[in-house]
Amino acid sequence: MLNIENLHVNVGDKIILKGLNLQIKPGEVHAIMGPNGAGKSTLSHVLSGKAGYTITQGKVTYAGQDLLDMDPELRAREGVFLAFQYPVEIPGVSNIYLLKAALNAIRKHQGLDEVDAMDFLTLVKDKIKLLQMDEKFLYRAVNDGFSGGEKKRNEILQAAILEPKLCILDETDSGLDIDALKVVANGINSLRTEERSFLMITHYQRMLDYIKPDFVHVLADGKIVKSGGPELALELEAKGYQWVEEKVA
Amino acid sequence: MVGLQKYKADYQQLIAELPGQSLNWLQQLRADAYAAFSETGFPSLREEEWRYTNVSAIEKKLFSPLVSADNSTLDAAWLDTYALKDAIRIVIVNGRFCKEHSSLEGLPAAVTVSSMADALEQKPQLVEQYLAQAVGHDKHSFVAFNTAWFSDGLLVHVPAQLVLEQPIQLLHVVTQADYLATSRNIVVVEEMAQAEVIETFVGESNAYLTASVTEVFVEENAELILYKMQSESDKAYHFGGTYVKQARHSRFKHHNFAFGSLLARNDVHTDLDVASECDLNGLYLGIKRQHIDNHTRINHLQPHAISRELYKGVLNQRARGVFQGLVFVAEDAQKTDSTMNNRNLLLSADAEADAKPQLEIYADDVKCAHGVTVGQLEDKSIFYLKSRGLDEETARNVLTFAFANEMVEKVALKDLHAMVLDQLLQRFPQEHVDKEWL
Incomplete structure (x- = not known):
C-alpha cells in the first residue's frame, strides 16, 4: 500500500526528516508516536502533498505509484485521505456542498457518474449517525464555528463518505475530551476493513486504547527509532519519550 | 452649455413639475438645497470623503430628467425577475411611481406605503415631520442635489407596536438612456414596531444616473431590517445614501449588496441613541472596470449602544473597491461596544482595494475594534x-x-x-x- 524509503525532508534550511522508513500493507493500522518536534506533522504533510517541504532524498510509493510526484488532488482521488490536525474553516460553503464536490471529484477520476442526489443524501445521513452528529451540521459552513471535537468528527465524516484506501490521522485525538474521543474512535474503527490502511500520528497513547494498532513506531529526531506492537505504546506512556531518546543516543 | 450649467438650466424647466410645489416648507427646503448645490457643484477629489471617487463623468455625460420617461417600453417579464413574490411591492420607474407594477395586496390598513408624490398631497404633515430630518443638505452635495431635484420616491410608515409580517420591496427601475432618476425615500418604524424593507435598484442596459437618498427612523425599541440590492446596468452611475436615526433600544440591520453600475457610491450613516444596536453588512463585487465606493459612518452619541460592521469586497480584472468607515464615539457614549471589519479579496493584479477604517473616540470607557484585510485566497484553504x-x-x-x-x-x-x-x-x-x- 505505502512504502516510505529513506525519506529526507527539509523545511527551508532546517532538516526535519532524516531517513525515515515505513511500510504499510493493506488493512494494517500503524501508529506513529513521538515527542514534539520529531517530525510527525511533517510526515503527514509530505504524504498529503502540502507545499513548503523539500524532499532531499528517498522515495514514497503508494499502490505502486510515485506518491511524491502526484498533485495533492490526485493523491486524494487515488485514495489518500488526511484528517487534519487543524481543519480549515470555510465560511460560505456548506459541509454538504463540499462533501458532494469531493465525492464527485473522486468518482469522476474513477470513471463513475456523478452521485445521484437521493443516493447521496441517504449515504450522508447514514454516515452522520455513525459520528453521532446532528444533520444540521451538513448545512452549516465547513468547520465554521465548530468546536474542536466537532471539527475532528467532521474530518472522520469526510473519510467515511470518501472511502479512502489510506487514511492519515494527524493528531486526531488532540483537543478531544474523553466522550468526543470515544465517538471519533468508534467512527474510525467502523472504517476499518481488510483493504483500508491507517497511519495514526499521535503524541499520546490514549487514542490507542480505543483504536488498536497493529504496529507502533516511535519517531524521534526525524527517524523511526523503535518499532513494535501495541505494547510499545504502553511502555512509552509509562517511561516517557526520554527513554527512547536516551536509548538512541 | 457644459456640466453644472446644463444641470441648472434643466432644473429651471423641471421645477414646476416637481411634487409638493404647493407646500411652502418644501419649496423653501428645495430652494436652500439648490442654493447649496449651486455653490459647490458635484463633489471633487479634493474632498477627503471623495478622494477615491471621481464623479466628473456625470458632469460630462449630462444626464437629464427631461428625457421622455415613457414607460411603455418597460419589459414586464424582465422586471418580474426582480420582483419578490411574497412582498408588498412599490415600483418606481424612471424616478416616478408606477402603479401598474406595484402591489399593495395584504398591506395592513394602519401601515402607509405610498409614493412620495402621493404622500405630499395626502399626508404632507407626515412627510414634513421626517423629510431632511435624518440628513441635511450640508452633508454633501449629492444630498443637496437630491433634495432639490427629487421627482418622487417612497414613504413607508409602520405605526407603533405593529409587527409587519410581509416584507416591503421598493423597486427602482430605469429604462431610459441618459436619464437622471432622483428619488427620495422615507422609512419610519415607530415604537415597538418591526419591519423588513428591501430596496432594489435595477436598470435596462443603458447609461443613466440614479441619485437616491433614503432616510430611516427606527423609533424606541423598534426593529428594522433594511436590505439594499444595487444591480444597476453596467453602464450606469449610482449615488445612494441611507441615513438612519435610531432611538433608544432600537435595532437596525442593514444588508448592502453592491453588484451593478459602472461607478457607484453608497453612504450609510447611523446615529445611535442609548442602548440601541446596529449591524451593518456589505458586499461589493467589482468586475471589469467597475468602481464601487462604500462609505459608512456610525455615530455612537449615547451610552451602551452596540455596533457591528462587516463589509467584504471581491474585485476582479480592473475593478476598484473603496471602503471608508468611520466609527465616532461621543464623549457621553460610555460603554460603547463596536467592531468594524473590512475584508477585500483581489483576484487580479490590476484590481484595487482602498480601505480606510477610522475610529474617532471621545469617551474613555469603550470597547472598539477594527480590522482590515486586503489580499488573496489563503493557501491553507486551497x-x-x-x-x-x-x-x-x-x-x-x-x-x-x-x-x-x-x-x-x-x-x-x-x-x-x-x-x-x-x-x-x-x-x-x-x-x-x-x-x-x-
Missing part, C-alpha cells in the same frame, strides 16, 4: 480543498464564492436570498454549481 480531491481552479472558485457567499447567507428572506445568490453567480460563475446544495 490546500484543504485540494486534499479532498478538488483541482486548483475549482478550489479557488469555491473559496472565492464562499468569501462572498458568507454575506449572502445572512439574508433570511428566502426569495431575496435566491435573487442575491443569482446575482453573485452571474458575476462570479461557478462551474457545476448545484444551488440546492449550497
Whole structure:
C-alpha cells in the first residue's frame, strides 16, 4: 500500500526528516508516536502533498505509484485521505456542498457518474449517525464555528463518505475530551476493513486504547527509532519519550 | 452649455413639475438645497470623503430628467425577475411611481406605503415631520442635489407596536438612456414596531444616473431590517445614501449588496441613541472596470449602544473597491461596544482595494475594534480543498464564492436570498454549481 524509503525532508534550511522508513500493507493500522518536534506533522504533510517541504532524498510509493510526484488532488482521488490536525474553516460553503464536490471529484477520476442526489443524501445521513452528529451540521459552513471535537468528527465524516484506501490521522485525538474521543474512535474503527490502511500520528497513547494498532513506531529526531506492537505504546506512556531518546543516543 | 450649467438650466424647466410645489416648507427646503448645490457643484477629489471617487463623468455625460420617461417600453417579464413574490411591492420607474407594477395586496390598513408624490398631497404633515430630518443638505452635495431635484420616491410608515409580517420591496427601475432618476425615500418604524424593507435598484442596459437618498427612523425599541440590492446596468452611475436615526433600544440591520453600475457610491450613516444596536453588512463585487465606493459612518452619541460592521469586497480584472468607515464615539457614549471589519479579496493584479477604517473616540470607557484585510485566497484553504480531491481552479472558485457567499447567507428572506445568490453567480460563475446544495 505505502512504502516510505529513506525519506529526507527539509523545511527551508532546517532538516526535519532524516531517513525515515515505513511500510504499510493493506488493512494494517500503524501508529506513529513521538515527542514534539520529531517530525510527525511533517510526515503527514509530505504524504498529503502540502507545499513548503523539500524532499532531499528517498522515495514514497503508494499502490505502486510515485506518491511524491502526484498533485495533492490526485493523491486524494487515488485514495489518500488526511484528517487534519487543524481543519480549515470555510465560511460560505456548506459541509454538504463540499462533501458532494469531493465525492464527485473522486468518482469522476474513477470513471463513475456523478452521485445521484437521493443516493447521496441517504449515504450522508447514514454516515452522520455513525459520528453521532446532528444533520444540521451538513448545512452549516465547513468547520465554521465548530468546536474542536466537532471539527475532528467532521474530518472522520469526510473519510467515511470518501472511502479512502489510506487514511492519515494527524493528531486526531488532540483537543478531544474523553466522550468526543470515544465517538471519533468508534467512527474510525467502523472504517476499518481488510483493504483500508491507517497511519495514526499521535503524541499520546490514549487514542490507542480505543483504536488498536497493529504496529507502533516511535519517531524521534526525524527517524523511526523503535518499532513494535501495541505494547510499545504502553511502555512509552509509562517511561516517557526520554527513554527512547536516551536509548538512541 | 457644459456640466453644472446644463444641470441648472434643466432644473429651471423641471421645477414646476416637481411634487409638493404647493407646500411652502418644501419649496423653501428645495430652494436652500439648490442654493447649496449651486455653490459647490458635484463633489471633487479634493474632498477627503471623495478622494477615491471621481464623479466628473456625470458632469460630462449630462444626464437629464427631461428625457421622455415613457414607460411603455418597460419589459414586464424582465422586471418580474426582480420582483419578490411574497412582498408588498412599490415600483418606481424612471424616478416616478408606477402603479401598474406595484402591489399593495395584504398591506395592513394602519401601515402607509405610498409614493412620495402621493404622500405630499395626502399626508404632507407626515412627510414634513421626517423629510431632511435624518440628513441635511450640508452633508454633501449629492444630498443637496437630491433634495432639490427629487421627482418622487417612497414613504413607508409602520405605526407603533405593529409587527409587519410581509416584507416591503421598493423597486427602482430605469429604462431610459441618459436619464437622471432622483428619488427620495422615507422609512419610519415607530415604537415597538418591526419591519423588513428591501430596496432594489435595477436598470435596462443603458447609461443613466440614479441619485437616491433614503432616510430611516427606527423609533424606541423598534426593529428594522433594511436590505439594499444595487444591480444597476453596467453602464450606469449610482449615488445612494441611507441615513438612519435610531432611538433608544432600537435595532437596525442593514444588508448592502453592491453588484451593478459602472461607478457607484453608497453612504450609510447611523446615529445611535442609548442602548440601541446596529449591524451593518456589505458586499461589493467589482468586475471589469467597475468602481464601487462604500462609505459608512456610525455615530455612537449615547451610552451602551452596540455596533457591528462587516463589509467584504471581491474585485476582479480592473475593478476598484473603496471602503471608508468611520466609527465616532461621543464623549457621553460610555460603554460603547463596536467592531468594524473590512475584508477585500483581489483576484487580479490590476484590481484595487482602498480601505480606510477610522475610529474617532471621545469617551474613555469603550470597547472598539477594527480590522482590515486586503489580499488573496489563503493557501491553507486551497490546500484543504485540494486534499479532498478538488483541482486548483475549482478550489479557488469555491473559496472565492464562499468569501462572498458568507454575506449572502445572512439574508433570511428566502426569495431575496435566491435573487442575491443569482446575482453573485452571474458575476462570479461557478462551474457545476448545484444551488440546492449550497
